[in-house]
Amino acid sequence: MPLRIAHFTDIHFTERPTRIPFRKLFSKRVLGLVNLALLGRYRSFADARRFAEALVRDLEEARPDHIISTGDLTGLSLPSEFESARAALAPLLAAENVIGIPGNHDVYVRSAVKDRLYEGAFGIWTRTDLVPADFPEALRASWPYPLVRDLGESTTLIALMDVRPTILHDSSGFVPEAQVRLLEHFLGDGRLAGRTKVLALHTGLCRADGSCDRRLHGLRNARALHDVAARHGVALVLHGHIHRRFVIPACEGRPFAIANPGSLTSRHDQHAYHILEIDGGRIRLEARRFDEDRGVFVAWPGAPGTGLIYPGKGT
Ligand SMILES: [Fe+2]
Numbered sequence: 001m002p003l004r005i006a007h008f009t010d011i012h013f014t015e016r017p018t019r020i021p022f023r024k025l026f027s028k029r030v031l032g033l034v035n036l037a038l039l040g041r042y043r044s045f046a047d048a049r050r051f052a053e054a055l056v057r058d059l060e061e062a063r064p065d066h067i068i069s070t071g072d073l074t075g076l077s078l079p080s081e082f083e084s085a086r087a088a089l090a091p092l093l094a095a096e097n098v099i100g101i102p103g104n105h106d107v108y109v110r111s112a113v114k115d116r117l118y119e120g121a122f123g124i125w126t127r128t129d130l131v132p133a134d135f136p137e138a139l140r141a142s143w144p145y146p147l148v149r150d151l152g153e154s155t156t157l158i159a160l161m162d163v164r165p166t167i168l169h170d171s172s173g174f175v176p177e178a179q180v181r182l183l184e185h186f187l188g189d190g191r192l193a194g195r196t197k198v199l200a201l202h203t204g205l206c207r208a209d210g211s212c213d214r215r216l217h218g219l220r221n222a223r224a225l226h227d228v229a230a231r232h233g234v235a236l237v238l239h240g241h242i243h244r245r246f247v248i249p250a251c252e253g254r255p256f257a258i259a260n261p262g263s264l265t266s267r268h269d270q271h272a273y274h275i276l277e278i279d280g281g282r283i284r285l286e287a288r289r290f291d292e293d294r295g296v297f298v299a300w301p302g303a304p305g306t307g308l309i310y311p312g313k314g315t
């Protein structure tokens with residue numbers, strides 16, 4: 001039986017600018033507010049709840065084996081945004097098969113990290129099969145990241161925490177050195193030999209055309225991550241952050257596939273999510289997108305990048 005994994009990202013529940021408490025604005029959130037109010041970002045995400053609720057209904061019907069969220073559930077890491085996200089995604093909080101990591105907008109300011117807002121709202125999604133004692137002692141402070149989960153009989157997911165509060169205009173990601181070393185450690189573990197290895201993070205390794213993302217937007221140590229993934233036979237990298245959807249099948253020079261469903265909510269994209277089907281080491285990708293007329297997600301057979309994206313080893 002193939003393993004089916006649903007992947008969505010970047011819903012961005014965003015508070016209406018006029019409702020943001022004044023005292024919450026003494027931080028980088030001021031810049032966020034300018035983006036929201038003056039540059040139209042709020043309008044782009046105003047329908048987050050409608051798309052999220054339709055997504056939940058669709059997942060209940062599609063019944064994938066596992067569901068992965070690669071973050072940016074909120075806009076400015078406001079408590080009210082986390083509450084809205086929790087309310088709309090409530091059925092996915094009760095489910096046991098969801099794994100979710102934060103995006104940079106979920107750790108937008110230091111106070112949100114200090115108050116553990118993401119963990120309070122979605123900590124139940126940071127599931128890992130490992131306990132601290134499974135980490136090498138020198139790197140144990142990094143636990144629970146990277147999250148390591150066996151999905152089905154022959155697939156293992158490793159999910160990284162690659163976001164942190166940054167200064168104004170910086171929305172880059174960075175995987176701390178400890179996690180890079182742990183990633184090498186776990187990927188190189190003999191117990192993963194022969195398994196299909198899937199990596200998830202928020203910030204991507206490259207843009208849609210394969211080029212490096214900007215320093216202030218991309219993953220700072222993308223090259224190191226790329227090399228570790230290639231060296232250890234990662235089959236697929238899942239991410240979000242770039243709001244326009246793209247898929248890059250495995251190819252010469254990059255032996256793993258990359259899939260980013262794009263922001264589920266942004267009006268600049270197709271309101272889509274992906275279903276990855278893993279069977280005998282081969283990976284196929286299907287896309288589903290929101291049908292405005294019917295208010296539901298439907299199959300999107302002609303979506304660019306659908307079909308076989310990873311041929312399996314030795315082919
Ligand atoms: Fe985002």
Ligand SMILES: [Fe+2]
Pocket residue numbers: 072103104105202240241242
């Ligand atoms: Fe992001």
